[in-house]
Amino acid sequence: MNHDMPRFDDRMSDAEALMWRAEKDPFLTSTFATITILDRAPNFDAFVARMDRASRVIARLRQRVQPAPASVGPPRWVDDPEFNIAHHVRRMALPAPGTMRQLLDLSTLLVADAFDRSRPLWQFTVIDGLEGGKSALIQKLHHTITDGQGGVALSMQFLDLERNADPPPPLDPSLFREPVESSSSPSDLLTSSFQDVMRAPLSALRQVRELLQDPAQLPGLGTQAAATVRGLVSELSTVDPARSPLWTQRSLQRQTETLRAPYREMIDASRALGGKLNTAFLTAAADAAGRYHRKLGSPVESLRTSMAISTRNEESGANAFTLVRLLVPTGDMPITERFAAINELVEQARESSKNAQLDTLATASSLLPTSVLTRIARTQSQTVDFATSNVRGAGIPLYISGAMILENYPLGPLGGVAFNLTMLSYNGSLDMGLNVDTEAVAYPVLLSQCINESLQQIAGYAPNAQTLTKETARGDNAATKRRRFRLAWWKKR
Numbered sequence: 281m282n283h284d285m286p287r288f289d290d291r292m293s294d295a296e297a298l299m300w301r302a303e304k305d306p307f308l309t310s311t312f313a314t315i316t317i318l319d320r321a322p323n324f325d326a327f328v329a330r331m332d333r334a335s336r337v338i339a340r341l342r343q344r345v346q347p348a349p350a351s352v353g354p355p356r357w358v359d360d361p362e363f364n365i366a367h368h369v370r371r372m373a374l375p376a377p378g379t380m381r382q383l384l385d386l387s388t389l390l391v392a393d394a395f396d397r398s399r400p401l402w403q404f405t406v407i408d409g410l411e412g413g414k415s416a417l418i419q420k421l422h423h424t425i426t427d428g429q430g431g432v433a434l435s436m437q438f439l440d441l442e443r444n445a446d447p448p449p450p451l452d453p454s455l456f457r458e459p460v461e462s463s464s465s466p467s468d469l470l471t472s473s474f475q476d477v478m479r480a481p482l483s484a485l486r487q488v489r490e491l492l493q494d495p496a497q498l499p500g501l502g503t504q505a506a507a508t509v510r511g512l513v514s515e516l517s518t519v520d521p522a523r524s525p526l527w528t529q530r531s532l533q534r535q536t537e538t539l540r541a542p543y544r545e546m547i548d549a550s551r552a553l554g555g556k557l558n559t560a561f562l563t564a565a566a567d568a569a570g571r572y573h574r575k576l577g578s579p580v581e582s583l584r585t586s587m588a589i590s591t592r593n594e595e596s597g598a599n600a601f602t603l604v605r606l607l608v609p610t611g612d613m614p615i616t617e618r619f620a621a622i623n624e625l626v627e628q629a630r631e632s633s634k635n636a637q638l639d640t641l642a643t644a645s646s647l648l649p650t651s652v653l654t655r656i657a658r659t660q661s662q663t664v665d666f667a668t669s670n671v672r673g674a675g676i677p678l679y680i681s682g683a684m685i686l687e688n689y690p691l692g693p694l695g696g697v698a699f700n701l702t703m704l705s706y707n708g709s710l711d712m713g714l715n716v717d718t719e720a721v722a723y724p725v726l727l728s729q730c731i732n733e734s735l736q737q738i739a740g741y742a743p744n745a746q747t748l749t750k751e752t753a754r755g756d757n758a759a760t761k762r763r764r765f766r767l768a769w770w771k772k773r
Contacts (some may be wrong), residue, residue, distance in 0.1 A: 289357075291357070300355060300424050307530060308696060309394070312690070313713075315383070317410070317687040318680060318686065319413075321415040322415065322683040327369065331368070333437070342360055342400060343359055344358060344398060345357065345397060363399075368402055370406070373408040375409070378411040391420055391536075391691060401422035401425055404418065419431075419435075440681075523584055523665055531717055531720070541735045545739040546742070548742035548743055549739050552743060553620075558626060559619060566608040570612070579611065581611040586603050588692075609621050668703075671690055671702065675706075689712065690713045698720035701714050
């Protein structure tokens with residue numbers, strides 16, 4: 281059994297249902313993607329077959345969402361009787377000359393295109409015609425399917441360790457079954473949905489309702505109920521607007537940029553500065569945001585960021601993360617001071633995330649009409665300037681149907697903020713996707729340049745720092761790491 285694979289339940293978790301409902305507002309879409317650069321065109325027929333196989337191993341890939349009757353309780357996942365792999369695995373080509381800019385612009389359009397809610401919520405598109413004989417794969421998934429780390433585990437179903445790898449083991453014939461139509465009657469579904477809602481302690485839900493009407497009651501609540509309610513009130517009452525004097529407008533206009541940094545140098549620099557890679561990543565984002573404002577003549581001392589923190593373990597479902605909001609320093613200061621300040625903030629955030637009330641808050645939000653929920657979520661998004669997320673990937677070369685992955689850029693959802701910077705480690709590199717609201721950030725290329733400058737500055741603190749080639753970035757023990765990884769890989773397939 282692969283313990284890294286998420287557990288896919290038939291019922292959406294409360295947090296997943298919250299994402300699903302909030303998406304009624306297009307500003308709050310939760311679609312995420314990965315832009316994968318390949319050294320050549322993959323064998324498309326083989327890739328389609330591989331994804332068809334994956335869809336039989338992972339039932340979620342052949343399931344659609346069935347909303348709860350009267351929107352009572354969370355939606356459920358049911359087999360799609362009309363499933364067609366051709367709808368989910370597609371192929372197209374860039375016009376000549378096939379530049380990276382053309383690919384990023386096309387990716388932006390593909391990712392922004394809303395999912396058909398009557399079908400499974402994923403779509404992979406092979407893009408041919410990239411200059412230099414390269415191709416690309418745009419992997420697009422809805423967040424209710426899984427989170428970034430779960431997506432990495434899911435990708436093991438179609439990745440190989442060698443260009444001409446042996447095919448994976450045959451599947452159990454029982455997996456090749458016809459989709460099962462939901463046999464539940466509307467009354468059964470409604471009863472089940474009411475039971476889902478009633479999972480939350482009635483006392484807590486009643487106190488949430490009463491407290492929202494009269495917050496002065498908080499000091500008199502019992503400890504457990506008070507903790508629940510405090511969490512909800514804290515989430516809903518944080519309405520301090522975002523701090524940026526420039527990023528005041530929000531829109532549905534998008535632009536995608538990509539960046540890379542050497543993995544080894546950033547790890548070593550993080551240690552030299554007294555922290556971990558995630559701190560270095562967030563420090564670079566904060567430093568760049570401040571740098572951007574100063575270059576445009578609008579300095580700002582602090583900005584609020586939303587940071588995703590993984591809570592995944594062997595028992596985790598499709599999504600296992602929480603979000604924390606941090607007020608990070610962005611004024612003109614030495615990078616070492618900024619790193620130290622943010623490192624302390626990150627440590628505090630990780631400690632507080634252990635007691636996160638995300639599921640409870642989501643359960644409480646199920647009592648609200650969708651129109652009210654989206655209004656609250658939209659208001660909350662306006663308190664955040666930018667978002668970050670860090671996902672751990674593979675440290676060795678990987679292949680997709682005969683094509684080697686050269687670069688692997690994750691693209692996180694905006695959710696109403698000015699930009700999202702997401703990082704994925706891969707084969708000696710840190711690959712970053714920058715998703716920008718161009719109404720807020722008027723100069724996305726400048727922001728990308730600022731991020732690159734900040735990353736370089738941090739990397740300079742690595743002992744014996746130097747510009748690494750792809751070969752040296754892998755290290756002398758790459759072959760050993762590859763063998764170790766291969767042994768673990770096949771045990772998990």
